Each structure stands twice: as structure tokens, then as C-alpha cells.
Amino acid sequence: MQVLTTIAAVREARGRLAGSVGFVPTMGALHEGHLSLVRAARAQNDHVFASVFVNPTQFGPNEDFAAYPRDPERDLALLRPEGVDFVFLPSVEEIYPEGSETFVDVGSVAEPLEGAIRPGHFRGVATVVLKLFNVVQPTRAYFGRKDAQQLAVIRRLVRDLDLPVEIVAMPTVREPDGLAMSSRNAYLSPAERKAATVLWQALSLAQEMWTKGARDAEAYRARLRELIEAEKLARVDYVSVADPGTLRELERIQGPALVSLAVRIGKTRLIDNVTLG
Numbered sequence: 001m002q003v004l005t006t007i008a009a010v011r012e013a014r015g016r017l018a019g020s021v022g023f024v025p026t027m028g029a030l031h032e033g034h035l036s037l038v039r040a041a042r043a044q045n046d047h048v049f050a051s052v053f054v055n056p057t058q059f060g061p062n063e064d065f066a067a068y069p070r071d072p073e074r075d076l077a078l079l080r081p082e083g084v085d086f087v088f089l090p091s092v093e094e095i096y097p098e099g100s101e102t103f104v105d106v107g108s109v110a111e112p113l114e115g116a117i118r119p120g121h122f123r124g125v126a127t128v129v130l131k132l133f134n135v136v137q138p139t140r141a142y143f144g145r146k147d148a149q150q151l152a153v154i155r156r157l158v159r160d161l162d163l164p165v166e167i168v169a170m171p172t173v174r175e176p177d178g179l180a181m182s183s184r185n186a187y188l189s190p191a192e193r194k195a196a197t198v199l200w201q202a203l204s205l206a207q208e209m210w211t212k213g214a215r216d217a218e219a220y221r222a223r224l225r226e227l228i229e230a231e232k233l234a235r236v237d238y239v240s241v242a243d244p245g246t247l248r249e250l251e252r253i254q255g256p257a258l259v260s261l262a263v264r265i266g267k268t269r270l271i272d273n274v275t276l277g
Contacts, residue, residue: 001080003087010049010088010135019046023138023165025129028052029069029183030078033173037142040170042083049136050079051088053095057103058124069186088136095131103127109156112247113240113260114149114271122153129154130161138165146172146180148260148273152247172272174200180272187268195233196265199272202227202239206259210276217241217250220259228263237262237269244275253277 004010014021022041026034030052041048052075059065072089079087103123110122133141143151155167173181178200179193188196202224209220224239242249244258253276260273 001076001084001087003076003089005089005091006094007090007135010086013086014049014135014137017047020139021045021047021049021136023132023136023141024048024050024084025132025141026050026052026075027054027068027183028072028075029186030075031173031181031183033144033146033181035078035082036173037144037170038079038082038084040168041140041142044168045140047086048084049086049088049138050084051090051132051136052076053088053090053128053132055095055124055128056092057096057127058121060118060120063118064184069183088132095128104130104157106153106156106160109149109152109247112242112249113238114262117237117262122150125150126153126157130157130163133163133165140166140168142168142170144172145169145275146182146272148244148258148275149247152245178204180270182270184268184270188265192233192266192268195231196263196268196270198228198231198234199261199263199270202261203259203272203274206276207274210253215253217253217257220253224259224261228261233265235264237264 022045024037024041052072054068056065104126105123106126115122151169158165158167177197179196205227206220206224220241221239225236228234228236240260242258244256250257256275256277258273258275262271
């Protein structure tokens with residue numbers, strides 16, 4: 001496994017490769033969810049790139065950029081036995097040299113939910129993903145379904161800009177009690193960690209309601225919010241029942257529906273989702 005720190009080095013390595021390239025972009029603090037993406041990339045491609053870069057442009061001024069967990073040596077130790085060929089580990093200055101002013105705006109799919117609560121977040125996500133795609137030139141890129149709106153934004157980016165990369169969406173990897181694996185879970189105290197299972201309880205309720213024939217989207221929002229708010233350590237940012245492609249809120253579920261949550265457990269903000277139908 002080669003660790004590359006410059007764009008020039010990545011381009012030189014990429015230029016020597018024949019065959020397909022799978023790419024797993026990450027912000028580090030790796031866990032089993034990330035490794036599941038790496039294994040899929042390894043199984044489906046001739047070569048595998050991963051990147052570890054905490055992207056400053058997707059964090060707001062009062063968010064956790066400075067505190068975001070960073071342990072690149074641990075990340076590399078986890079990637080090495082998974083058969084990754086190259087890891088791109090750039091500095092902020094390498095990705096955003098002095099004077100950088102160009103950003104990517106993907107439009108309406110980035111506006112609701114996370115986009116409304118974290119203005120500019122998806123502008124930063126779309127920009128860094130486009131830059132990484134331009135450098136690595138992957139055949140396929142792998143993303144988890146836990147970040148459902150991010151996945152929708154990246155799919156829109158690829159479609160609208162005619163990027164020659166296949167986006168592969170992989171299932172959310174969960175702890176035994178249902179909590180979605182996330183780098184931010186490390187922020188949780190033991191009591192908060194226990195309280196955080198309320199997200200999966202709410203999504204499980206949504207699945208139960210679907211199975212029993214409930215189709216009124218507002219009934220889902222009300223029931224799930226009520227369940228979450230019964231947990232004293234939880235504070236709801238949003239409960240959404242939306243079209244999976246456009247993220248427009250639904251009145252009635254007549255086809256697939258994305259049920260997504262953002263909940264603050266203490267000071268930690270967690271997101272999760274399931275798709276019904």
C-alpha cells in the first residue's frame with residue numbers, strides 16, 4: 001500500500017494503472033462502515049484508492065472541524081490489510097491552494113434537511129468530491145447509505161456534470177443494538193450512547209408502520225418525533241419523509257420513501273435513515 005500526499009503523485013500513480021479503479025473517499029476516523037466500502041471496492045475492481053481528508057469547506061463556523069477525530073496512523077493500519085493499493089493523504093493546502101475560489105453548487109437537492117440546518121455544507125461536499133474525482137479518475141466510487149442526502153447530492157453532481165464514474169451505494173453498517181456506525185459516535189458518553197439507540201427505534205417504528213399499511217407521511221413524522229422526544233437526552237433537528245431522489249417532502253407515500261432523522265444526543269449530532277418500499 002502506497003501513501004501519496006500530493007495531487008501530482010496520485011496522477012502519476014493513476015497514469016500507470018490499467019483496468020478498473022475503485023475509490024473510497026473518507027474523512028478518516030475509520031470504522032467497519034468505511035471498511036465495508038473498501039471491501040466492495042476491492043471485490044469489484046482491479047485497483048483500489050482510498051482518501052483520508054477532513055474537508056474544511058463542509059464544516060460551518062460553529063461546527064466540529066477542529067475537534068473532528070483524526071488518527072491517520074490508525075486509519076492506515078486499518079486500510080493496509082484490506083488490499084488498498086493507494087491512500088491519498090493530502091494537506092488542506094494541497095486540496096485548497098491559496099487563492100482557491102471555485103465551488104460547486106448542486107441546486108435543489110442540497111437545500112432541505114442537512115442543507116437547511118448546515119448552510120454551505122453540500123457546497124463543500126460537492127466541491128471536494130469533484131476535486132477528488134478529477135485527481136483519482138475512478139471507475140467506481142463507493143458511499144454509504146447512512147448519509148442519504150450526501151449520496152443524492154453526489155449522484156446529482158455526477159449526472160449533471162457528465163462525470164465518467166459509477167456511484168455505488170452500500171448498506172448502512174450498524175452496531176448490534178442498531179446504532180449506525182459513525183465517526184461521531186466517539187463523542188458520546190456511556191449514557192448518551194445508550195440514548196442514541198432511539199434513532200434506530202424510530203426508524204424501526206417507521207418500518208413497522210409501513211408493513212401495517214400506513215401511508216400518511218405526516219403520521220410518520222408525528223409518531224417518530226413523539227418517540228424520539230420521549231428520550232430526555234435527545235433533541236430533534238428534523239424528521240423527514242421524502243422522495244428519495246428529490247428529497248421533497250411527501251404528503252402520502254405512494255412509492256419509495258426516504259425516512260431520515262437528525263437528532264442531537266447531548267452535544268453530538270447524529271443522522272440516520274431507512275428507505276420504505
